[in-house]
Amino acid sequence: MNETNKVFYGDNSLVNSAIWRDYNDYANLPSKNKQELIGFDPKYKDFVDYILKITHEIWEEKGIGVIYDTYSNDVQLHLSSQTLAGIQGVIKGTLETLHAFPDRKLIGQNVVWAEHYGGALLSSHRIFSTATNLGDSSFGPATGKNISYRTVVDCAVYENRIFEEWLVRDNLWIVEQLGINVHELAKKMALATKNNPLSLQKDFGIPESMEGQFFPDIYKAKDSGVGEMIIEMISNVWGRKYINEVKKYYHENAVTHFICNKELNGHDDIQGMLISLFAAFPNAAVVVDRVSCNEREEKNTWDVAARWRIKGIHEGIGFFGKPSGQKVEFMGINHYTITEDKIKEEWMTFDALDVLRQIYMGIED
Incomplete structure (x- = not known):
């Protein structure tokens, strides 16, 4: 069944909060709530730990290869109005972001989780990031400016691998902090989209x-x-x-x-x-x-x-x-x-x- 066409509820389980400023602060605490992680690497003490640890390893420790261990090859990545397919896009996006913001720090503010069909699990991870724009990005040339912003990522996970992800990021706030004219940038992005019609969703139409x-x-x-x-x-x-x-x-x-x-x-x-x-x-x-x-x-x-x-x-x-x-x-x-x-x-x-x-x-x- 297509999860995006239905509404589901998480069970009423107690969950570890994720309000620590550093992953290690969380990792050193005893786990109060052990979900049964069938098919997951035993190094993860529970599902919240899985989400926080892979985020920390990929972004702050620069362990990009963790993506190969924790994402499905044909992962579906849903952005604001577009859908991408394949692990190659995840690798590409991660490297480009770290090139532009190499000192990015991610503060996990919360992880809300729930069970899904067939033993899969679902998470919603709210992240507050700080970073310095030291490299060129899709927004423009490096500015050297310090920024902060919020991202929320929903993940569907089965046996240690993310097979579907929904990501929203406050990009307007990032661009404003970088001192870029948001309307001129949006016009350039629109023009790039017109020149690449494959980037549009196939089902985009009258609501x-x-x-x-x-x-x-x-x-x-x-x-x-x-x-x-x-x-x-x-x-x-x-x-x-x-x-x-x-x-x-x-x-x-x-x-x-x-x-x-x-x-x-x-x-x-x-x-x-x-x-x-x-x-x-x-x-x-x-x-x-x-x-x-x-x-x-x-x-x-x-x-x-x-x-x-x-x-x-x-x-x-x-x-x-x-x-x-x-x-x-x-x-x-x-x-x-x-x-x-x-x-x-x-x-x-x-x-x-x-x-x-x-x-x-x-x-x-």
């Missing part, structure tokens, strides 16, 4: 919400679990535009860590962000691809990861400026801390630079 002008469905949670609550919130607040119901799902003093290092505090800020974002795509379809949940040791406290897609037309004045009429589709991954059945803290991550690339696809200079 379902525009066909027949159907109203978006109202979603009713199937049970009282936090996973169903998040699906209901995204479906109704985002998709149905019940922005007023932010007060129903968020604590009054909730904090949302938005892209480009924007901190949103309380109902008014969060509502304002959602209005600005969806003003750009007022009739977009909102699809929840996956929700995973882990219960913490603290009473009635949960870590939740939700992967979603927005498919629509840039037809309104909002977060992305003057409407272009272009079709846009992009993926994002949110992490949540939920206490007392409401969202206390949220991390919202998507690639707004890629959205700008799509917007400029139909605009002539």
Whole structure:
């Protein structure tokens, strides 16, 4: 079954938090929760350790060859609006990133995990990175500037190998910190895409919400679990535009860590962000691809990861400026801390630079 077409839930297992600044701090702690890692290398003490350790070895220790040990040859890599196939692309992207940012440090902020079909496991890993731009990159020549940014990576893993990965990175914030004109760069990226049509998704097209002008469905949670609550919130607040119901799902003093290092505090800020974002795509379809949940040791406290897609037309004045009429589709991954059945803290991550690339696809200079 195609995982991206259904919503699944993680079991309510306690999971090791991953809020340490250095992997070694985590590795030296005794494991409280041992998942049965059938077919995995015995050096991994649990699934969270597997995710954190291979990230540390590949990026900070420069053990690029670990990719050959832990990825399937035909791995599927899903980016904001594009899908790549094959381990060669993973190797290439890793080397190019380390060339541009050789001192990159990765702080694992959390790993939310769940079981999957046939003994596979799924993870959602939120990473905060610091780096210095010492080499040329796809963004442009080296600037020597120090940057920080957030990435979230979902992985589907079977017997020690990642066979599917979904990656979102706050590229707009990276480019702004490098001092590059984001609109000029997005135009160049759009032109490169036009010259390479194979880079577009094959199923890219008019979103379902525009066909027949159907109203978006109202979603009713199937049970009282936090996973169903998040699906209901995204479906109704985002998709149905019940922005007023932010007060129903968020604590009054909730904090949302938005892209480009924007901190949103309380109902008014969060509502304002959602209005600005969806003003750009007022009739977009909102699809929840996956929700995973882990219960913490603290009473009635949960870590939740939700992967979603927005498919629509840039037809309104909002977060992305003057409407272009272009079709846009992009993926994002949110992490949540939920206490007392409401969202206390949220991390919202998507690639707004890629959205700008799509917007400029139909605009002539």
